[in-house]
Amino acid sequence: MDKLSVYNSLTRKKELFEPLNPPFVGMYVCGPTVYGNAHLGHARSAITFDIVYRYLLDQGYKVRYVRNITDVGHLVNDADEGESKVEKQARLEQLEPMEVAQRYYNAYTRDMDAMNLLRPGIEPRATGHIPEQIEAVQKILEHGFAYEVNGSVYFDVPKYHEKFQYGKLSGRDLEQILAGSRSDLEGLSEKRHPADFALWKKASPNHIMRWNSPWGEGFPGWHIECTVMSTKYLGPKYDIHGGGMDLLFPHHEAEIAQSNACNCHQPENMQDEAKYWLHNNMITYEGQKMGKSLGNAISLEEFFSGNHPLLAQAYSPLVIRFFILQAHYRSTLDFSNTALQASEKAYKRLNEGLKRLDGIQPEGKVVAVNEAFEQNLRTFLDDCRAYMNDDFNTARVIARMFDALPVVNQLYKAQGKTFAVEQETFRQFRQAFHKVFYDWLGLKAETEEGQQHEVIDGLMKIIIDIRAEARKAKNWALSDKIRDELSALNIKLEDTPNGTDWYYEK
RNA sequence: GGCGACGUGGCCGAGUGGUUAGGCACAGGUCUGCAAAACCUUGUACGGCGGUUCGAGUCCGCCCGUCGCCUCCA
Structure with missing residues (x-):
């Protein structure tokens, strides 16, 4: 293959990669939720798109790489219902929510740097784009694809499905979604249809992360941040959207729907947010x-x-x-x-x-x-x-x-x-x-610092053992020679009842 | 149950219908005082059952199994 082909989840086949506006390429990747340490899954996703980024750069493209930071707390579904993940950690650790977010963002960056990932051009935060998200929700409401209930706003999936096709990315159809979730929960929800999802959520009294909106105090729904931030930095239609396969449904499906509902009035203008949807598999x-x-x-x-x-x-x-x-x-x-x-x-x-x-x-x-x-x-x-x-x-x-x-x-x-x-x-x-x-591939020769520490520890253990044997044999000349010559290298020995310790001292 | 991705030799993993993936481990060899390292060489395979084909790991069907999603977690 002399030209780049990529597997597009949207069409389920490999397609020739042709940027919308060469030599420019816009790429948006779903980044971490910063309420915990990064794990292998984060690494795989980030590395996958680091490869894409590097290769496109090498091909001469001017790539704008955006990877979001999700620092808005949303609801959890276990016993801690009503508390956001970020909030929950904050209580536990007596920190401000934003402090928690910053800490884990720092840790994420540290880990990604260590694996030699190029940093994205923009790392937008959800909390830094609240006005834009509110604006997008308003637009979707105006276009008739959402409704408000008790201070929350929900995306009207059936309404959207009349004009556009909901489920095109994940291969689901609305009837099946309805059938699958009809049994329970219905009636408990403010939603008109089980497939509807929150664009804006009213904040409960104990919810710390909250913002004013036309619908009262609340916080944005999960999916809207990506639609908004990608649109802001890459435009309503850009080249590549990446993320883990676990995000395919509902997150990316919802994004496509929001994007079309927000940025297009009619199906003939349908944009589906990105041209190529790329998904890495799980670990x-x-x-x-x-x-x-x-x-x-x-x-x-x-x-x-x-x-x-x-x-x-x-x-x-x-x-x-x-x-x-x-x-x-x-x-x-x-x-x-x-x-x-x-x-x-x-x-x-x-x-x-x-x-x-x-x-x-x-x-x-x-x-x-x-x-x-x-x-x-x-x-x-x-x-x-x-x-x-x-x-x-x-x-x-x-x-x-x-x-x-x-x-x-x-x-x-x-x-x-x-x-x-x-x-x-x-x-x-x-x-x-x-x-x-x-x-x-973004590989590099291993820095040997870590290994050298191990080596030095090992060497010192050998030397100390030899000296211990010498002392045991009352070979003071040898044991003192070892101590003195190490001392000349600023390595000090200290004999204790439990053995010999060593440390550097100038 | 639905949608999606898969099931490859001891382990991890590529594979566009027809002749070696690769790595690690294992075995043999070179080198070496011994050993290790390094280097060289080699073996072992396509979940099951059918089908298409001159020919299938690669296409089709069914079955079994694994993973993810189907939750107002993001």
Whole structure:
């Protein structure tokens, strides 16, 4: 494939990617709700669209990448009914809701930075766009696709369905939705139809996050923020909307409906918000879904530190990234310690290969061209491009890098004696490999700081053990020599009844 | 039950109907005082049953199983 194709959830097939207004591309991705630490699911979604972003940039597009931050509290459905998630955490931790949101936003950013994600161009917050959301609700009301009840405003799905098609994204039809939810809840709700959803919700007295509106004090419904913020920064119709498959229904379905109801009066002007809807698949743990109730919801922070009962060790952020990229984004991905350890080793080997590649000096060597090697390196970039063009198949790109690795190793090994490929081929390949590794996949050589700490700890333990043996044997000359020479390196030893501690001191 | 995505060798995972995905593990080899690392080489597969086809992991049907959604959580 010499042109980029993407799988569009809206049409359920791969389509040639053709921006609405080249060279500009607008991309909106559903970001995190900042009331808790980011987990693998957040990582997968963010990394998936980081790849899309990077690749489009590399293709020369001017991309405006918007990823929202949901910091508006909404209702939970368990025992804490009536309290928003953000609020609930605030009470627990005696913090302001916005303080909670900021804290988890910071943590999210920290984790994403660690995995080498490019930051979006705009990260709009729902709470920063309340007036725009109110305005959008008003517009939808004016257009006759919503109704107000007791200070809340609901989207009128059946009314919308008369003119537009509700359910086109998720493949549902209204009758089925109605049939499925008719049994209970009816009558308890202010909604006229079970499929209707809130655009604006009246705040209960104890709801902290609240704003004035034409319908009284309240807060926006879940779906409206994305419609509003995408419209504000990307226009009523833009190129790509991304998110996890779990958001397909009802969130994205509702977004499409809101967008059409708000920005178009008639079906002939239908825009469906975005041209391409991209969805990444979910992550499981040893075949099971992740969830707090199952005890296997592991935060990224815990992966990075290894501080979780289910984790055998710590996994570096880039190993997590690499692991995620080894699968195609539309497949479910199962993780386990063995799977991650496999990725860790593979990633290490790739890094070693890259180091060797950078160390190879092709100049002035005897050339005895190996046709297979030559061919391998020459077709590398085109192969990788074809895989990326095929709906961002990073798994195949990585496999292709491993296919080239033996050649790199051979060239490295034979250096100084023979050089089995044309120098120009080699130079172009090296450049291409860098492009794929750094620019497309967003990988980078592991910083060895963390490893070095471990190494130093290990070294110190060995030294201290040797010294302990020397002291036991009353070999004071050796034990003092160890202490004095360490001291010269600003490493101080302190003998305690429980053993010997060490620390840095200038 | 409905909608969607899937079920590939010991594990993770690509796969556009016809000849090797790849990684990890395992095995053999090179190197090595021994070992490790590194490098080289190799084996093991397509959930089940039918169907289409000269030929199916790849298309069609049914069955079984997994995951997500179907909630005013976002």
